[in-house]
Amino acid sequence: MINTKRLVRKLLVGGIATAAVATGLVAGVAGPASADPVGALAGVGSDTTQDVMNGAGDSIGNGIVGSWDAIDPITRVQHLVIAPKRNCTFNRPNGSGQGVTAIRQSGGVTAAINAPFADEADQPEAGCVDFARSSSDPGTNGSAAGRWVYVPFALDAVAVASSHFGDATATNYNALSYDASNAATGQGTLQKLYRDGATVTINGVTYDPQCNVAPCAGGATPIHLYIPQNGSGTRTYWLGKMGVTTVPAWLHDKAWDGAGYNGAIVEEHDGTVLQNDALGLAPYSISQWVGQRNGHGDRRHGAHLHSLVNTANGTAVNPLSGAFPTSETGNLNASFLIRREVYNVVEWKKVNVGNAAFDAQLYAVFGPGQGLCGKSAVILNFGFGLLNGSPLGHTCGQIADNLRAYGSD
Known part of the structure; x- marks a missing residue:
């Protein structure tokens, strides 16, 4: 039986083989702007949380988190094509809604594929988006049996x-x-x-x-x-x-x-x-x-x-x-x-410990008490508040059924 806590901890320790291999998988992939990252886990979406996620990704290190700004950080042009992973190209999503659309498209969801956002001529290939930054909750898309889950990390x-x-x-x-x-x-x-x-x-x-x-x-x-x-x-x-x-x-x-x-x-x-x-x-x-x-x-x-x-x-x-x-x-x-709480949207089964599709690396970054939630100093320095004490109902990294969405996916 896999010791989940031990595996999660290993993924966040400097110099580990898993992160090195993951980084190698995307080595040499360049985006259109030099300020953009390359990481084993690719994220897009919200303007609100792009900077704190950039800072947290840098702090986590090991080439694990690659969080792409909502618009090109050099030219300030929206919807230019990006390549966050090898064999992955798509129009850069601008904002939470477009980020969620992109991760659903990356998951092969027909509804999202047939409803691209404006200027989205190039959709992400399968598996090209690992998390979507969101400054809003599931709203009317909420579903206790949803395929996706909004994982809170800051106030x-x-x-x-x-x-x-x-x-x-x-x-x-x-x-x-x-x-x-x-x-x-x-x-x-x-x-x-x-x-x-x-x-x-x-x-x-x-x-x-x-x-x-x-x-x-x-x-x-x-x-x-x-x-x-x-x-x-x-x-x-x-x-x-x-x-x-x-x-x-x-x-x-x-x-x-x-x-x-x-x-x-x-x-x-x-x-x-x-x-x-x-x-x-x-x-x-x-x-x-x-x-x-x-x-x-x-x-x-x-x-x-x-x-x-x-x-x-x-x-x-x-x-x-x-x-x-x-x-x-x-x-x-x-x-x-x-x-409001702010979130990262991921596939629920991948952060559900015990699920056959559980992704230890994804959980190591976004789960409770894990990589992102251990970066309180970074979160505060980027202006956000902490979710200690559940001020709006959830703690950092909580995987909650009332934050799941898109049951039809």
Whole structure:
């Protein structure tokens, strides 16, 4: 009988033969950008967790984890062809949804093969994707008998960001409110803006999300509401938290160009759209913001986070643990109003100890108490929180039936 714990431990010890062989299998495979990795386990998907997974992969070492960014890290172009393993080429997935599509395609799922994401001319060959990064949970695809399982590893929260800090507009944005008890009918001013397209008045200033250029009706101030690109897990998550079921005309995933929303695609947790639009407001992962501030792929471009007022008690909840809003010090406030677990999606049978298809190397990276979950310092340095104490119901690496998905696969 195989001693699973011993095998798992061996796979994470430097210089072991298994990792060396796995690395050799992909040696010489080059991606389109030199900053991309090569690893025995290939992962794609979420922008939110790409940086922390890069850091964790480096820390685990031994050529085991190869986590590929959501867009080309050099050219910043999306959907270019990548080659994460020998005899594997496919269009780079951009975001959680596309990453999950890619791993399902890699598993031969007909539904995913017949429903490629936009620009996906080249799908992954069998076995070419081992894990998909996801910043959203299974949602409506959840199934206790699902083929795939979302394995949690860290805590994140999402705030709104703009280009304003220390001015009257920042003060007003810090006074936006949120009703966490009911996204669909809650009367938080943030929900009224995003969900209803309604005007809201804060400190005497009325903001109109359906007016793009002043003068607006009644002397209101225009506000441009952004959401991330299609396929983004944060887009799906944020719309759910705002109570939005169908994207309305006042929400935009392309930048305002002075005449319309015809500019660049809004990439999640990238402040470019806000840098170029003083009227813009966009969701931004607090963990990503902190990680970028700490020097990990900084693409804030002057984006500043904002507080939310809890409608239940009228208390302002800050995104950071430091002296916010007078300064942007500190780390993720683990009690922020809009929180989530973040995940890696793998095939359930491969991380189910005792299953005939159990993959000790995959489990060694993603399972409870294993490689990724042993990298607390890395997780914190990249801005995320720990799942000690199950703040949202799960601990790091937990293989839970209520996080399985796609029962029809």
